[in-house]
Amino acid sequence: MAMELEEFLSTLEKLADQAEQTFAAAADADHFEAARVQYVGARSGQMKTLQKQLGALPKEAKPVGGKKLNEAKSRIQAAMETAGDRLKPSTAGKQSGIVLDPTLPGTRRHLGRTHPITQTIEHLKEIMGRLGFAVVEGPEVEDTWHNFVALNIPEDHPARDPLDNFYLSVAGQSAVDVSAHEAQLLRSQTSTVQIRIMENKAPPVRIISLGRVYRPDPPDRTHFPVFHQMEGLWIDTDVNMAQLKSVLTLFATSYLGEDVSIRFRPSFFPFTEPSVEADFLWNGEWVEFGGAGMVDPHVLTAVGYDPETVSGFAFGLGVERLCMGRHGVGDIRDLWRNDLRFLHQF
Ligand code: PHE
Numbered sequence: 001m002a003m004e005l006e007e008f009l010s011t012l013e014k015l016a017d018q019a020e021q022t023f024a025a026a027a028d029a030d031h032f033e034a035a036r037v038q039y040v041g042a043r044s045g046q047m048k049t050l051q052k053q054l055g056a057l058p059k060e061a062k063p064v065g066g067k068k069l070n071e072a073k074s075r076i077q078a079a080m081e082t083a084g085d086r087l088k089p090s091t092a093g094k095q096s097g098i099v100l101d102p103t104l105p106g107t108r109r110h111l112g113r114t115h116p117i118t119q120t121i122e123h124l125k126e127i128m129g130r131l132g133f134a135v136v137e138g139p140e141v142e143d144t145w146h147n148f149v150a151l152n153i154p155e156d157h158p159a160r161d162p163l164d165n166f167y168l169s170v171a172g173q174s175a176v177d178v179s180a181h182e183a184q185l186l187r188s189q190t191s192t193v194q195i196r197i198m199e200n201k202a203p204p205v206r207i208i209s210l211g212r213v214y215r216p217d218p219p220d221r222t223h224f225p226v227f228h229q230m231e232g233l234w235i236d237t238d239v240n241m242a243q244l245k246s247v248l249t250l251f252a253t254s255y256l257g258e259d260v261s262i263r264f265r266p267s268f269f270p271f272t273e274p275s276v277e278a279d280f281l282w283n284g285e286w287v288e289f290g291g292a293g294m295v296d297p298h299v300l301t302a303v304g305y306d307p308e309t310v311s312g313f314a315f316g317l318g319v320e321r322l323c324m325g326r327h328g329v330g331d332i333r334d335l336w337r338n339d340l341r342f343l344h345q346f
Pocket of ligand 1: 189190191231272290292315316
C-alpha cells in the first residue's frame, strides 16, 4: 500500500474516533454546534479537508480511500444524530409517551370569519359597484353643519333634539346649549357624507357610503343605538326619480336574487323633495328599507352646486334590515351579542 494511502486512512480513523468522542461528550447545543462545524462544516470542516486529500491520492488508491471516507462519514453522522437526539429539548408529548397517530379522527377547529354585517357591507358594495357607484367614507364624529345645517335641518328642527342625538359634551355647557350651536355629535345618519363629498367635488357624483350611525333608541328587536346605513347619491345634469326607482329595483333584485317589487310611499325629509319611503316586497310582505328622494335645492346650494343645472337623488337604507331580511334574523340585538353559536352560522 502506498505511503500516501496509509497516512490518509490513519488520519481518517483518528478523525472519526475523535469526532465520536466529541459528540458523545457534547454537553449542550453550543458544544454540539461547535463540533458539527469542526468535523462536518460545509466550508472548513475536517471531513471537507480529507475529501480534498482524497482527490490528490494516486488513481489506484482512490477506490479504497473513497470507501473508507464514506465509512468515516457514516460513523460521524451517527454520532452526531445520537448527540442531537440526546440534546433536543424534550417535548411534553415525548415525556408522556404520546405519539402522533395520523389515523385518529381529527377535531374540527372553527376558523375566524367576518361578521355578518361586514359580509353584508361587502356584498352591498359589490352590487352597487356594478351599478357604477364608487365607495366613499366619512367620519362618525360630525359637526352640526354636516349632520344638520347643510342638510336643510334648521336650528329649531326637532331632529336636532338632544334626546334624539348623541352630542359630545363640551366642558361647562349643557347638551341643550351644545345642540343649538356649533357642536359635535355621533352622526345620526350617513347623509352627512353626501355633504362632505359634494363640498369637495364638482358634479357629476355617483357614490355610496356605508357605515355606522348612532341614535339613542332603547334596544329592542328592531332598534339598537348603533346601526349601519348605506347612503347613495347620484348628481348629474339630468337625474330623475325614475332613475332612483330603477337603481333601487336593480339593487333589490341583485341582493335578494329574485324578482322583487319595490314601492315608494310619500314621505318627508328636510334634504329631499319629493321624499319617499322605499319598501321592498319580501316573502309576500312589504318591508320598509329606508328613505330616498330628489336632493333638495337648498342642499345643492349649501354645497355650492347650482340647482338650475344639476339635480340628483339620494337614498339611505338600513344595512341591518337588509342583512336580517336576507338571513332570517329576527332580533337586531343578535348582531351585537357576539355569541359565537350565532356568528358561526354565517
Ligand atoms: N338619512 C335618512 C334617514 O336616516 C335616509 C335618507 C337618505 C332619506 C337619503 C332620503 C335621502 O332616515
